[in-house]
Amino acid sequence: MKEFLEGSRAVAEIIKLCKPGVISAYPITPQTHIVEELAQMVANGELSSQFINVESEHSAASVVLGASATGVRTFTATSSQGLFYMGEVIFNIAGVRLPLVMTCANRAISAPINIWNDQQDSISLRDAGWIQLYAENVQESADFHLIGYRVSEDKSIMLPVMICMDGFILTHGIESVDMPKQAQVDKFLPAYKALYKLDPSEPLTMGILADPDYYMEARYAIHATFKDVLELLPKVSQEFSDIFGRDYKDLLVEEYFTKDAEKVIVAMGSVCGTIKEVVDELRAKGKKVGLLRIISYRPFPYARIYEALKNVSKVAILDKSVSLGAYAPLASEIKSVFSNKKKLPKVISSFVAGLGGRDITLESIREIFRKLNAKELVQEFIDLKPELLKEQYE
Amino acid sequence: MKEIRIHARAGQGAITTASLLGYAYFAEGKYPYAFPHFGAARMGAPMNAFVRVDTKPVRLRSQIYNPNYVIIVDATLMRGYNCFSGLLDNGIAVVSGKEDLEVPRLKPGQKVFVVPANDIALKTIGRPLGNTALIGAFAAATGELKLNTLIEVVKFKFSGKIQEGNIEAIKQGFEYIQQRTENRV
Amino acid sequence: MFGPLIVKPEKSKGDKTGSWRIKVRPKYLQKNCIACKMCLLVCPENCIIGKEKNAFSTDYNFCKGCGLCAVVCPKADIEMVEEESLEDKKGMAK
Numbered sequence: 219m220k221e222f223l224e225g226s227r228a229v230a231e232i233i234k235l236c237k238p239g240v241i242s243a244y245p246i247t248p249q250t251h252i253v254e255e256l257a258q259m260v261a262n263g264e265l266s267s268q269f270i271n272v273e274s275e276h277s278a279a280s281v282v283l284g285a286s287a288t289g290v291r292t293f294t295a296t297s298s299q300g301l302f303y304m305g306e307v308i309f310n311i312a313g314v315r316l317p318l319v320m321t322c323a324n325r326a327i328s329a330p331i332n333i334w335n336d337q338q339d340s341i342s343l344r345d346a347g348w349i350q351l352y353a354e355n356v357q358e359s360a361d362f363h364l365i366g367y368r369v370s371e372d373k374s375i376m377l378p379v380m381i382c383m384d385g386f387i388l389t390h391g392i393e394s395v396d397m398p399k400q401a402q403v404d405k406f407l408p409a410y411k412a413l414y415k416l417d418p419s420e421p422l423t424m425g426i427l428a429d430p431d432y433y434m435e436a437r438y439a440i441h442a443t444f445k446d447v448l449e450l451l452p453k454v455s456q457e458f459s460d461i462f463g464r465d466y467k468d469l470l471v472e473e474y475f476t477k478d479a480e481k482v483i484v485a486m487g488s489v490c491g492t493i494k495e496v497v498d499e500l501r502a503k504g505k506k507v508g509l510l511r512i513i514s515y516r517p518f519p520y521a522r523i524y525e526a527l528k529n530v531s532k533v534a535i536l537d538k539s540v541s542l543g544a545y546a547p548l549a550s551e552i553k554s555v556f557s558n559k560k561k562l563p564k565v566i567s568s569f570v571a572g573l574g575g576r577d578i579t580l581e582s583i584r585e586i587f588r589k590l591n592a593k594e595l596v597q598e599f600i601d602l603k604p605e606l607l608k609e610q611y612e
Numbered sequence: 613m614k615e616i617r618i619h620a621r622a623g624q625g626a627i628t629t630a631s632l633l634g635y636a637y638f639a640e641g642k643y644p645y646a647f648p649h650f651g652a653a654r655m656g657a658p659m660n661a662f663v664r665v666d667t668k669p670v671r672l673r674s675q676i677y678n679p680n681y682v683i684i685v686d687a688t689l690m691r692g693y694n695c696f697s698g699l700l701d702n703g704i705a706v707v708s709g710k711e712d713l714e715v716p717r718l719k720p721g722q723k724v725f726v727v728p729a730n731d732i733a734l735k736t737i738g739r740p741l742g743n744t745a746l747i748g749a750f751a752a753a754t755g756e757l758k759l760n761t762l763i764e765v766v767k768f769k770f771s772g773k774i775q776e777g778n779i780e781a782i783k784q785g786f787e788y789i790q791q792r793t794e795n796r797v
Numbered sequence: 798m799f800g801p802l803i804v805k806p807e808k809s810k811g812d813k814t815g816s817w818r819i820k821v822r823p824k825y826l827q828k829n830c831i832a833c834k835m836c837l838l839v840c841p842e843n844c845i846i847g848k849e850k851n852a853f854s855t856d857y858n859f860c861k862g863c864g865l866c867a868v869v870c871p872k873a874d875i876e877m878v879e880e881e882s883l884e885d886k887k888g889m890a891k
Contacts (some may be wrong), residue, residue, distance in 0.1 A: 222638040226629070331802065333650075355669070387673050392631050392646040394638055394669070491671030493802040579674040621819060655815035656861050692816050740820075 334575020
């Protein structure tokens with residue numbers, strides 16, 4: 219049924235339909251509304267999950283790790299500093315091969331302290347062994363959580379999934395959302411049955427010490443499993459489409475007018491909506507432009523991206539995060555798609571925009587298309603204010 | 613596509629206003645996107661909420677710089693901020709304030725309506741929360757939304773005494789502007 | 798190269814938070830004041846000045862109208878009053 223819901227509310231409603239056994243989270247802007255809504259549902263008796271209040275994100279992540287290890291479905295959500303505070307547990311959850319879903323309400327990282335949106339938080343944890351999906355709108359934010367559980371708990375995968383939704387823009391944005399029915403969800407997402415779990419009647423140990431004779435294989439197995447995720451995502455997407463009627467294609471990327479495009483912007487998250495508006499505007503003027511939206515950032519769909527961009531002459535990558543001292547994260551990975559390839563774009567330019575909530579306007583996107591010409595640009599910051607860079611400390 | 617920018621102070625219910633407006637558009641079969649932008653996260657700090665609405669799902673995620681409509685919840689914001697910045701040439705502004713409130717001269721095609729929303733709210737709801745009266749006034753000033761839709765939205769969102777008071781506030785806000793526009797013609 | 802990094806004392810004097818005030822402002826009656834300085838200490842904007850009895854006042858350029866001073870005053874010598882009129886507020890800095 220179509221409802222008019224705040225992004226956070228929509229996510230909470232979806233999580234309710236997924237019936238997690240344990241929820242644990244610590245509030246942080248802009249994630250707060252999601253867990254507030256869930257806590258309310260538990261308090262009202264609408265949701266029979268155990269909601270475990272904790273004193274920090276580190277504990278929240280540890281609680282869901284422990285709960286997941288006992289074989290129940292779990293949920294947590296965080297943002298920015300909270301995600302970093304979870305850091306070591308985040309790696310552990312993937313390392314122990316526990317399936318769970320977490321929302322990352324994308325927010326900038328301190329310092330300077332900033333509560334607004336960019337994608338530095340989740341991007342910085344890209345190597346943690348989590349599947350990362352980036353949502354463009356509220357509908358996707360909700361749907362991807364469902365898909366997240368389905369993929370995460372697949373017996374061939376058993377890896378955690380992070381659903382990344384832009385803070386404020388999506389978490390606090392209110393939109394029309396098609397909410398599924400419980401019966402549909404139950405059909406798509408059967409009750410979770412763990413492959414292995416902590417159970418006193420059948421004792422086992424998880425998270426053991428792996429000395430140099432064993433460690434590499436444990437890590438390699440995760441890496442290799444990501445290849446299976448690439449295969450699985452399109453299949454799950456098809457199942458999802460059959461039941462819910464929304465088609466996310468292969469769930470790896472979305473191609474928007476890329477087929478005959480001469481200039482394409484590559485980006486992730488809600489900014490892609492703004493880019494689509496500019497693509498339509500420029501297409502109406504006869505310009506051959508397009509958008510390649512990365513949905514699955516981990517696993518990174520190299521082959522799929524190659525297919526989408528190999529015939530495009532100029533590619534711009536828009537990062538909403540930076541790797542200080544190096545190419546921006548998405549840019550460097552897109553560039554690496556074309557190493558040792560026969561076909562490749564003539565120009566691959568890198569742009570950084572929207573850090574710490576700096577608004578990315580239609581004009582910002584037009585500027586990227588304008589600057590995407592014969593001269594390759596490395597890390598061009600859009601909407602930068604040079605007047606704020608004149609500080610001298612001597 | 614229509615764009616509405618709401619100027620208020622944190623704590624004055626601008627997000628509620630945006631979400632009620634959005635819900636009304638939603639109820640009329642449109643695709644609204646209502647969203648806030650916070651400055652300092654403190655009560656009293658100036659903040660904006662926005663509604664962008666279209667006949668198809670809204671994809672544009674930036675803030676609103678060239679609104680069709682401006683709603684000013686707190687008239688004191690007109691000191692120091694240009695609340696009308698970027699308002700389209702045929703744009704309409706609805707301001708909550710006393711009848712004799714001084715409003716800046718705007719362009720010939722632009723219109724400003726002042727509605728004593730807080731006074732209406734005091735009478736109808738018992739607290740000076742003029743948001744629903746403002747929404748009523750907005751509907752009358754712009755012709756964007758039907759009065760009945762707004763009443764349905766309030767019925768859906770609130771219950772009991774609060775519902776009654778808010779419905780009355782919406783009606784009075786609507787009628788206040790309606791009477792004045794009729795007089796003008 | 799350095800971006801925005803360091804803030805020197807008094808920078809916030811440029812942030813005239815008085816514009817945040819809605820509806821009410823503190824009024825110093827200056828009748829029963831005992832110069833205990835409780836209001837001065839509790840003020841989150843640190844915008845209350847005065848040393849002697851019955852000689853304290855608020856800088857309305859910065860007062861957000863939170864009302865803590867009126868609550869803390871042991872002599873009830875501070876009242877929260879309606880902003881007289883918009884006219885009255887006009888003189889205030891932007």
